[in-house]
Amino acid sequence: MSPNWIDYDSLGCLRAINGVAKRHNMLLRFATNDLLKACCGTGGAYNWNASAICAMPGVVACKNPSASVSWDGVHYTEAINNYIAKGWINGPYADLPILAAIRN
Known part of the structure; x- marks a missing residue:
């Protein structure tokens, strides 16, 4: 204020x-x-199409998954999961951060 x-x-x-x-x-x-486009997919604004999902013929994965938020339009990439986990463990996504709460 x-x-x-x-x-x-x-x-x-x-x-x-x-x-x-x-x-x-x-x-x-x-x-x-490109950040919000699925790494593995095809078509549409977000590179996601329910008729052509990961592992189907003709669907390819991006070269750098760590530069994407979503792996397949549904699941986060490992890089984003790592970022979120660090935020829970060390803060600021948990109050107290998990490690600080464990120490208390």
Whole structure:
């Protein structure tokens, strides 16, 4: 919270926080060209088609799975699972982080 009314917009939201959210969303839009496409799949905006899934003839995997969020349009890649696990174990995705909670 800020005691300065000028820090708030007409809806009562902090301008600085909204600025961070807008920048974050812009960067997400910029990165989604390939990031959100399934690594293993074919067709469509997200490289996923229920009629042509991983391991079917003609369906190929990407060369760098660690650069993708989704392996096959349903499951996360190993790189994303690793990122999420580290966030639970060390923070910030758990409060207390799991390792800190175990030590207590």
